[in-house]
Amino acid sequence: MNGTFKLLLASVALCAAVSPGGLWAESGGVAPGVVDAYVKGTWKTPAEGWQARIDQDETQRICSLSRNQPSKADFAAILAREKASVVMPADGNVLGKWEDGEKVAQIGTGGQFSDSATGPRGGNCYACHQMARRELSYGTLGPSLEDYGKIRKFAAAEATATYTKIYNAQSILPCSNMPRFGHNKFLSEQQIKDVTAYLFDPASPVNK
């Protein structure tokens, strides 16, 4: 083996060692910088305020590279980071009005480049979850939430955990496919309270 080749081998080993969790290999063998360059070229001049939609935060970055299967260390890091960022309601009450929560669950608009900034905005929970029995138009990307509060005996601690889940799904399950509604400031505190009530109010159709 000649010296140059040894040096080459050593630097390959070094690169493998410093690339976190072998994420480079998991990204299909293309360097993240190359992907970034293509992304830049795909959104050359985003409208004011939209660049943040394109850029990834650390959690999105790790979940993308690991295809939602973070290493043990990354899992722990995401959990800690996302947990620390959860903001609970100042008044300690996580339950709003279930009737308003139903709207949050039903509405699928808001935040698209085709939407008006002042138009209705919802969590589109029904896109992914079965909720009230009477609503037949529900998606299956997430588990059924039918009888959610009833199954949990309407316990206060369960309602608090659910508020947290909706505020930041990844503070409970890193790389969950569910959006981080509160963390990403997509839904307001009131909307999260209302949809938590939709799941937890005994009078809500979810529990009927």
Add this chain to the structure above:
Amino acid sequence: MHTLKYVCWSVLLWVGSATMATSQTADATEKEIERYRAMISDPMANPAFLNVDRGEALWVLARGSKNVSLQTCDLGEGPGKVEGAYAKLPHYFKDADKVLDLEQRLLWCMEKVQGLDIKDVIKRRFSGPGVVSDMEDLVAYVAQKSSGEKFSVSLSHPKEQEAYAVGEAMFFRRSAVMDFSCATCHSEDGKRIRLQGLPNLSKSGNAAQDTMGSWPTYRVSQSQMRTMQHRLWDCYRQMRMPAPDYASDGLTALTLYLTKNADGGNILVPSIKR
């Protein structure tokens, strides 16, 4: 003859969409969709064949500063050869030293072969009320000339390999206020959003083949013929991303990834969909 058929279609679709609007159940909508699907078995009754006709007329029309037609444009099979070209796109073009999808290649030929100002063409990239799209028409024409063939894209050139790998990475890239990637909605079998079925496009097989082999397509809900560029634009809209640049290399990379997953799949276009 196509024009006459188109009129019939417009009336039918108008009645059809009125029926769809008033139907109370998703069931009725599904039946309507089935009815439209049955109609595509008669290709001459599909309004997208009007785009095919217009596309053919555009293909042979001399224009641009050089006042020539696109008939010497090389889509990969040799100058002017349209048959079978779509089945092999996107791929690497030596003259451009880039991997191009059909839409990028058409724009390239308009500029280099015809000396056409493509700004106006790009402005009209998606048709709408009062807007006719040269690109949609040309794509309909060129793609239709591969109808009945099977997808077979190449990954032999290093730039094709790079584009494929980037396309795959972009497919799994999560971003924006919903933390979505394409994989959120298209990486498991048998999933749906509301009642809308979601094809699993993350692996080779029937779902990717049936999906890719049916674009470009006439969208009944939009009353327009649409191309893959429009579909990706629409999916990025749902992802709460800004509108991606038309005919950008990132969209071509994604399209190459999706088309490779559809390798061997039958092309039956232009199709007709919801």
